[in-house]
Amino acid sequence: MSIRVRLLLSFGSVLAVAVVLLLMTSYLLSVAITGDMRSISSFYKIHYSLHPLTDEEETIFLDLKYLAKQDPGRLADDALLADYDGQLKMVQAGLFVKRDNKLLYSSPSIGEPKMLSALPGYDADNLSIRSTLNVGNRFFSYAKFDFPYPDGTQGSLYVMKERSPFAELVRTLLPILGVVLLAVIMLTGLLLYRYITRTMIRPLEVLKRSADQIKEGDLQFELKPQSRDEIGQLSQSFEEMRRRLKESIQLQLQYEENRKSLISNISHDLKTPITTIKGYVEGIRDGLADTPDKLEKYVGTLHAKVTDMGRLVDELLLYSKLDLRREPYSFERVDLMAFARDAAEESALELEGKGFIVDLDVASPGPLFVMADRSKLMRALGNLIQNSVKFMNREEKRIGIRVGTEGAHALLAVEDNGPGIPAESLPFIFERFYRGDASRNSETGGSGLGLAIAKQIAEGHRGSIEAVSASGEGARMIIRLPLADTGSAADAAIGLQTTKKRNGADG
Ligand SMILES: Nc1ncnc2c1ncn2[C@@H]1O[C@H](COP(=O)(O)OP(=O)(O)O)[C@@H](O)[C@H]1O
Numbered sequence: 001m002s003i004r005v006r007l008l009l010s011f012g013s014v015l016a017v018a019v020v021l022l023l024m025t026s027y028l029l030s031v032a033i034t035g036d037m038r039s040i041s042s043f044y045k046i047h048y049s050l051h052p053l054t055d056e057e058e059t060i061f062l063d064l065k066y067l068a069k070q071d072p073g074r075l076a077d078d079a080l081l082a083d084y085d086g087q088l089k090m091v092q093a094g095l096f097v098k099r100d101n102k103l104l105y106s107s108p109s110i111g112e113p114k115m116l117s118a119l120p121g122y123d124a125d126n127l128s129i130r131s132t133l134n135v136g137n138r139f140f141s142y143a144k145f146d147f148p149y150p151d152g153t154q155g156s157l158y159v160m161k162e163r164s165p166f167a168e169l170v171r172t173l174l175p176i177l178g179v180v181l182l183a184v185i186m187l188t189g190l191l192l193y194r195y196i197t198r199t200m201i202r203p204l205e206v207l208k209r210s211a212d213q214i215k216e217g218d219l220q221f222e223l224k225p226q227s228r229d230e231i232g233q234l235s236q237s238f239e240e241m242r243r244r245l246k247e248s249i250q251l252q253l254q255y256e257e258n259r260k261s262l263i264s265n266i267s268h269d270l271k272t273p274i275t276t277i278k279g280y281v282e283g284i285r286d287g288l289a290d291t292p293d294k295l296e297k298y299v300g301t302l303h304a305k306v307t308d309m310g311r312l313v314d315e316l317l318l319y320s321k322l323d324l325r326r327e328p329y330s331f332e333r334v335d336l337m338a339f340a341r342d343a344a345e346e347s348a349l350e351l352e353g354k355g356f357i358v359d360l361d362v363a364s365p366g367p368l369f370v371m372a373d374r375s376k377l378m379r380a381l382g383n384l385i386q387n388s389v390k391f392m393n394r395e396e397k398r399i400g401i402r403v404g405t406e407g408a409h410a411l412l413a414v415e416d417n418g419p420g421i422p423a424e425s426l427p428f429i430f431e432r433f434y435r436g437d438a439s440r441n442s443e444t445g446g447s448g449l450g451l452a453i454a455k456q457i458a459e460g461h462r463g464s465i466e467a468v469s470a471s472g473e474g475a476r477m478i479i480r481l482p483l484a485d486t487g488s489a490a491d492a493a494i495g496l497q498t499t500k501k502r503n504g505a506d507g
């Protein structure tokens with residue numbers, strides 16, 4: 001059974017119980033008031049039947065009754081009757097006189113056209129002289145006296161008083177009242193039903209539809225909780241679940257996409273040198289290298305290509321090992337100052353012949369300790385220097401190696417006065433296989449893995465790498481490494497220095 005049906009049933013039963021209770025209450029009330037099983041309206045009738053007139057009216061009635069007994073002839077005198085009616089009118093009552101079923105006198109103040117037919121018939125014994133009667137929808141109590149006129153015609157006189165039609169009203173209104181009450185109860189029930197449907201059933205239906213959508217694999221919708229109640233909370237949890245599910249699926253898809261692009265990149269990068277090598281080998285086989293000079297050139301190119309390929313495979317292997325966290329790190333306390341000095345001297349020696357000026361700029365003369373894997377850090381630094389060399393396009397070729405501190409981090413930076421990195425490339429240069437300018441790269445070579453590897457290594461040291469550059473303004477690559485905890489006196493000095501620096505920044 002659905003909740004809707006259950007709700008309808010429960011409202012239905014509440015309605016039934018209310019109606020039964022209402023009927024029982026009104027019945028018991030009437031019993032309590034009247035003392036017997038008759039209705040309230042009968043109670044009023046009985047009351048007015050017993051006391052139809054007030055004392056003043058009663059006096060006038062007795063006057064008229066005396067006249068009817070003693071001198072009935074005078075009761076045909078219109079002026080006299082009008083006089084009595086006048087007295088009765090003062091106390092909101094009226095007089096009616098009937099003679100042989102015709103109205104001889106009819107009180108103009110009560111004036112009721114149907115009165116004649118409603119008046120009770122002649123009774124010579126005058127058994128019932130006080131009672132009530134309904135004329136149309138008016139309700140009267142009266143005292144009546146029947147008498148013979150001197151000529152033997154039947155005369156009746158009625159002193160009549162209109163009563164509050166309450167009892168009649170009750171009788172006629174009771175069904176309407178019942179209907180209205182019923183309508184009110186039904187309306188209330190309906191409103192409640194609608195309220196509950198709106199606040200409970202509809203959100204549940206939305207939830208169900210959403211669950212169906214997820215079942216079908218559609219996660220693109222958004223579920224907005226309409227309330228803060230339990231159902232709202234349920235919707236919220238559901239929405240959270242949908243969001244997480246979507247994220248995890250997107251991540252999965254991205255991994256898949258990455259894997260595909262990795263494979264396609266690797267195949268492409270291996271395919272190009274292999275095609276060249278194949279061409280040269282075929283050339284040798286077909287006797288194109290017919291002089292020792294040519295042969296030497298061919299073999300030289302082949303060697304260079306194979307070396308390139310070897311380097312590429314090497315880088316690929318290293319990158320994938322770093323990526324899979326398979327490459328072990330052997331950390332040791334390394335003085336970054338000494339490390340950078342060694343690297344700068346080595347590079348200077350190697351690059352001087354190519355016209356480069358390599359200089360070292362360190363923030364403090366003392367040692368700066370970090371926990372590092374020397375060879376990997378050297379590899380990262382080497383990749384940065386290599387790029388600066390590779391992309392250099394100036395007459396005056398400058399490469400700077402900088403060491404400094406920033407908060408709890410040591411900085412190791414390589415900067416050059418080369419072409420710089422255009423802003424649109426900047427976000428992508430640390431992605432594997434990304435090369436800034438494909439056409440230029442075909443001549444400079446490179447796998448697009450250099451910076452990706454440097455980034456892996458920096459992150460392997462719980463550090464980070466950042467590029468600061470603008471097109472045409474040279475590039476600066478900064479590696480941040482956490483400072484090793486300050487153990488020696490020299491370390492303490494560095495620690496003090498960084499604290500001072502931080503304080504300075506605060507002030
Ligand atoms: N010092 C630099 N000056 C200008 N561009 C650079 C520099 N270093 C890196 N780049 C840009 O970042 C790209 C990615 O570098 P990298 O990952 O080392 O790949 P590769 O050196 O094989 O091109 C380069 O192709 C180049 O466009």
Ligand SMILES: [Mg+2]
Pocket residue numbers: 383386387446448449450451
């Ligand atoms: Mg590179």
